[in-house]
Amino acid sequence: MKQSKAKKKISLISSALVMGVSLVFCFIFIKSENSSLSFFSSREINFNQFDQNQVISRESFPKNNQTSDRNTSLKDQLHSNPSRLPAAEPSHTESRSVKKYKKVVNLPPNFIPLGKRDPLTDKYSPRTKTALGEDESLSLNLLPSHYFLNLERNKEETYRVSLRTQYKDRPVDVRLSVHDQLGKPYPIRKVRPGLYKMTLNSSELTPGKKYFEFQARYKNSEVWSRLSLEVNQSLVRHLRPIDQGLNAQGNLFFNHEFLFHQEGTYLIEGILYHENSPIAQVSKVLKNVPQGPSQLNLQFHGYFFSQKKISGHFQLKSLQVRKVDDALKTFGNQWIELNSETSYLSWQQFNSRAYENEIIRNKIERLTQR
Incomplete structure (x- = not known):
């Protein structure tokens, strides 16, 4: 009797366990189905986007x-x-693009209004580069003379780097080493405590892209940094300014003479300043330029100055010259500083007729029709 009662109790417990497990599995199944359905309902909302x-x-x-x-x-x-x-619906990006294009729709495609930054100065003017060691006690400040160096035949060019080393904000003498990408070492001259100079002339520089790695050690601290340099054969040399001012159409022009060292096609970009601030950039392609002296005439469309009522003296500050190969790739970055200045010009003297830029107008139409 006792055994039969025990067996009945065990069978009841087993049945209860089976039912409990079944309920758990049913609950999990229902939850998974609901989550799948909720997933698709959320996906349908996203479809509307x-x-x-x-x-x-x-x-x-x-x-x-x-x-x-x-x-x-x-x-x-x-x-x-x-x-x-x-x-x-039109996105915010599209509306910003439309606003941007509307600013230049009445200007030639090679004319770019500028703000406070000069893209050529940013590209070519050296700036101090600072590197810190792991514990930030030792610092290395590097100031190169060039980022791009153009070598001209029979003309000596020099690449200089000024190095300042400090330990806890005071100048210190350190152990310095300089190598290029091939591991070749270069000598460094100490000028005074914490100041060193490295100088390379044309005979030590060959065309191509290279970098120099600097390592400084002081006590248990170490710091390293790297400078890049692009060396190219000189493409052109500025000879003389010829004339500048307004042409018959009321557009601002600058006419200069240059000596081109190689024949070919060139892309010229010039930066215009007004009251010591960059205001416009213009580009021009010169095709089939012969080797020797040639004149370059850069024009800035007058409508820009007339519309904004800009009067005063204007300076063609600098040029970037690059050569264009048959595959339309540019190479040989060369920066030429000019500082050619006009006499005083009133905004009323400039061309007041807008330029019909069909390319930009078509872009605006495509964006607004979406």
């Missing part, structure tokens, strides 16, 4: 065995009935 012509690929959904069939059916529905998707 797509453009009508956008292709929704299988990769845009999670790769899950339970949902792959549903993903395919949703994709098929969207392709078969694209009218379910509303047209996309």
Whole structure:
């Protein structure tokens, strides 16, 4: 009797356990189904953000065995009935682009208004580079004379680097070493405590891109830094200014004579200043330039100055000269400082007729029609 009662009790407990486990599995199954449904409802909200012509690929959904069939059916529905998707509204990026294009729609395509920054000065003017050691006690300040160096035949060019070393904000003498990318060492001259100079002349420099690695050690501290240098054969040399001012159409021009060392096609870019601030950049392509002296006439469309009522003295501050090969690639970066200045010009003297820039106008139309 006792054994039969014990067996009944065990069977009741087993049945209860089985029922409990079954309920747990049912609960998990229901939760998983609900989560799948909620996932697709959230996906349907996101569909409304797509453009009508956008292709929704299988990769845009999670790769899950339970949902792959549903993903395919949703994709098929969207392709078969694209009218379910509303047209996309113009984005903020598009509106900013339209505003940007409207500023230059009445200017030639080679004319770029500038703000407070001179892109050529930013590119070519050396700046001090500071490096710190791991404990930040030892610092190395490097000031190169060039980022780009152009070598001209029979003319000596020099590349200099000024190095200042400090330990806890005071100048110190350190152990210095300099190597190029090939591991070749270069000598450094001490000027005074904490100040060193490295000088290389034309005979030590060959065309190409290279870098110099500097290492400084003091006590248990170490710091290193790297400077890059691009060496090119000189493309052109400035000979003399010829004339500058306003032409018959009321456009600002600068006419200069240059000596071109090689024949070919050149891309010239000039930066115009007004009251010691950059205001415009213009570019010009010179095709089939012969070796020898040639004149360069850069023009800045007068409508820009007339519209903004800009009067005063204008300076063609600098030029960038690059050669263009048959594949339309540019090379041989060369920076030429000019500082050519006009007499006083009133905004009323400039060309007041807008330039019809069809390329920019078509871009604006395409953006506003979306």
